[in-house]
Amino acid sequence: MSKLGCRCGHVITDQTDSLPYKASLLRDEVDNEFWDEVHRELKPLVESAESGDKAAIADALGQFSPSLSAADKLQDRISSLYIQRMSTAYECQNCRRLWVQKQNSEKFVSYVPEEGTYGAILAAASGESENLD
Ligand SMILES: [Zn+2]
Structure with a gap:
């Protein structure tokens, strides 16, 4: 995967290592x-x-x-x-939508956060305090 077009219009690019908006998912x-x-x-x-x-x-x-x-x-x-075994997840840096790769597929499914701005939820150090109301 090198680019994923988000529904908000932002293009999520994956062309280098250590991306703060990408994670690997092991089900x-x-x-x-x-x-x-x-x-x-x-x-x-x-x-x-x-x-x-x-x-x-x-x-x-x-x-x-x-x-x-x-x-x-x-x-x-x-x-x-x-x-x-792993799948990929991306967080859109524009709309915060989370994109999760379907198992054994190149397709991604998106999930919209309830509120807030870009949270770097997939970054190693998000810098944002937990907000568990
Ligand atoms: Zn987006």
Whole structure:
């Protein structure tokens, strides 16, 4: 996704990392499945590393391309597992509408906040105090 046209007319752009109006969403129904897969990826490596057997480590990583380092291969595998499971959410910086990607789809559904201006609700540090009336 590089651009999403909001209903208010604002164009939400996604062309760089660390966007304060973007978040990844891991649905609870696939959360356990994701962590089980991560565990399955890590377990043979941890066991090989504990044994100190370099051949076993190579075997554990044997399914990957030989051109990448073991750390890069592992990162690629886990990133791939995550990307398969996660969806994206955006907050429109103009109207504060929240856009949530549908599971296994490129489509987004919007949700309108009850009130207020842009709240940076998806930012790591919103700077806004909680307003839970
Ligand atoms: Zn908008």
